[in-house]
Amino acid sequence: MKWSIKIGKFLGIDVNMHLTFLLLIGWVALVHWQRGQSVGAALIGVLFILAIFLCVVLHEFGHALMARRYGIATRDIILLPIGGVARLEKIPSQPMQELWVALAGPAVNVFIAAALFFWLQATASWEPLQRLTVTTGPLLERLMAVNLFMIAFNMIPAFPMDGGRVFRAALATRLKYDRATRIAASVGRVIAVLFGLMGLFYSPFLLFIAVFVWLGATQEAAFTQMKSAVGGIPVHQAMVNEFKTLDADDSLQRAVEFTLTGTQKDFPVVSDGILEGVLRQADLVTALSGKSSQATVASIIRKDAASVESTEMLDTVVTKLNECRCDLLPVTREGKLVGVVTTDNLGAFMRIREAAAD
Structure with missing residues (x-):
C-alpha cells in the first residue's frame, strides 16, 4: 500500500505501518501533554496508543495464522489509524473456514482482556469504571477496556x-x-x-x-x-487480444510514450514471449522522479504481479483483480502471454451478457 513503511517481519508476515499512523501518535501525545502539562504525560499517551496497536497487530495475526492452517497465505498486515488489515491471498472457500478465520481475531482480544482482568484482580489495581477516560486511569485497565470495545465493535x-x-x-x-x-x-x-x-x-x-x-x-x-x-465462463472468452507490451530491455521513456499515446495504464513486460512481470502506471510515475528516463523497465516491474491462465474461470479474475487492487491481469498459456483482462473490458463483457440475456 502507498505511504506505508515496513516495521518488521514476524512469522514470515510483513507488518507495515501507514504513515498517517504517525499523525495519530502525535495527536495522542499532544492531548496527554495538554492534560498533564509534562513530557512524561505525553510519553504515557504514546505508550498507551502503541499498546493498543500491539493488540491490533495480535488481532490481525489471529486471522493470519488461522488462515495459514487452511493453506491461505497472508501478503502483509497494515497498521492504519483506524485499525489494522491482514491482507489474505484469498477468502476461504469453505463457510466454516471463513467463520474460524473471522473469529480468530476477536478471540485474541478476548484472551488479552481476560489476562489483563486477572492481573488487575491479582494486584488489586482496579479503578471505578466511571473514572476511566482516554487520558486518565490505570493504563492496563484502560487497555482492557479498549480490548472489550474491539471485541464488541468487530462482532x-x-x-x-x-x-x-x-x-x-x-x-x-x-x-x-x-x-x-x-x-x-x-x-x-x-x-x-x-x-x-x-x-x-x-x-x-x-x-x-x-x-x-x-x-x-x-x-x-x-x-x-x-x-x-x-462463474463458469473461461477467461479466454473475455480477454483482450489487442494490447501493448514492453520488452524487459525497453526504456522508461518508451513506457511513457505508450502511456501518453493510448488508454492502457499498465503494461505486461515480456522477454521472448514469456511474461516477466507487469509495469504499473503508479510505479512508472514514481520511478521517473528518481531514475533516468533511459533506465530499463526491468528495474521497476513487478515480477510477482498476479496473472491468470486462459483456461481458468472469470470468477478467478474477479478475485485476483480485487486482491491486487489493479486494473490489468496478464493472461498466459504455458507461460506465454496470450492476452490481458482489464477492469474496463470485464465490466463491458458483463454488461453485454446482461443485455443479451434480457
Missing part, C-alpha cells in the same frame, strides 16, 4: 467487520454463498442506517462508522455478485 454483524463475515459464513452453511452475502450485506446496510440516525443525535463518530459500514456492505455485495455472474 457487529456487518461488513467489513469480522462479525459480518461470521454472519455470512453461518448463513452460507445453509444457503448459497451469493445469497448469504446479499442477506449479510442487507443487514449491514440496516445497521449503517441505525448508526447514522444515532450519529445525528449523539456523536459524529457514529456517522463515520455508518459510512464505513455502508461502503463495506455495498462493496462486498457487488464483489460477490460479480463473481457469481461470471
